[in-house]
Amino acid sequence: QSALTQPPSASGSPGQSVTISCTGTSSDVGGYNYVSWFQQHPGKVPRLMIYEVTKRPSGVPDRFSGSKSGNTASLTVSGLQAEDEADYYCSSYGGNNNFLVFGGGTKLTVL
Amino acid sequence: EVQLVESGGGLVQPGGSLRLSCAASGFSFSSYSMNWIRQAPGKGLEWVAYIHSSSNFIYYAASVRGRFTISRDNAKNSLFLQMNSLRDEDTAVYHCARDHTYDVDYWGQGTLVTVSS
Numbered sequence: 001q002s003a004l005t006q007p008p009s010a011s012g013s014p015g016q017s018v019t020i021s022c023t024g025t026s027s028d029v030g031g032y033n034y035v036s037w038f039q040q041h042p043g044k045v046p047r048l049m050i051y052e053v054t055k056r057p058s059g060v061p062d063r064f065s066g067s068k069s070g071n072t073a074s075l076t077v078s079g080l081q082a083e084d085e086a087d088y089y090c091s092s093y094g095g096n097n098n099f100l101v102f103g104g105g106t107k108l109t110v111l
Numbered sequence: 112e113v114q115l116v117e118s119g120g121g122l123v124q125p126g127g128s129l130r131l132s133c134a135a136s137g138f139s140f141s142s143y144s145m146n147w148i149r150q151a152p153g154k155g156l157e158w159v160a161y162i163h164s165s166s167n168f169i170y171y172a173a174s175v176r177g178r179f180t181i182s183r184d185n186a187k188n189s190l191f192l193q194m195n196s197l198r199d200e201d202t203a204v205y206h207c208a209r210d211h212t213y214d215v216d217y218w219g220q221g222t223l224v225t226v227s228s
Contacts, residue, residue: 034213036214045218045220045221046218048215051211051214052212096170099172100161102155102158103155
């Protein structure tokens with residue numbers, strides 16, 4: 001069982017917005033502003049989409065945004081496009097004894 | 112361009128050992144902490160180990176602590192993972208990944224480790 005809880009699936013139509021949640025505890029998500037989101041297409045390596053809860057690396061479209069409230073972080077994808085269909089994983093710093101914890105992943109389907 | 116290239120994976124029997132390597136290029140390797148992250152076939156991501164740029168701080172996931180050892184050679188721009196007492200559940204693609212302050216920003220393509228009799 002993964003340390004962070006994500007819904008196994010999410011979906012939306014092109015142009016719509018979808019939000020994926022990531023629930024942890026006060027020892028990880030709630031305790032630090034070090035939540036990240038990764039996108040993984042089949043057969044590809046994960047790509048960093050969001051770091052430090054809300055920041056986007058260079059090259060990531062501003063359609064992707066992150067937020068956090070308490071022990072739950074969220075990734076919102078606005079203006080869904082076909083190429084957004086992928087698996088999305090959240091991660092959080094969890095302190096020295098559990099340095100980096102991942103969610104189980106959410107398969108995003110663009111209808 | 113940042114490049115991370117893993118090697119050393121393969122088929123090993125339960126209880127056996129393997130040593131993975133990761134060759135880094137395109138950045139100042141000695142300035143960055145590094146991680147090993149694995150992904151079992153069809154499954155999610157699991158962080159395995161972290162090593163500080165100077166090797167002063169090392170952390171392991173509970174599932175591998177006492178069996179795996181992470182190390183690095185900054186002079187050779189290389190990262191290593193010594194895996195002992197391998198179990199079926201260690202079967203996965205192992206990625207080296209550059210640390211980005213409590214997350215990772217670049218991943219290698221990975222090397223497949225299969226533990227099976």
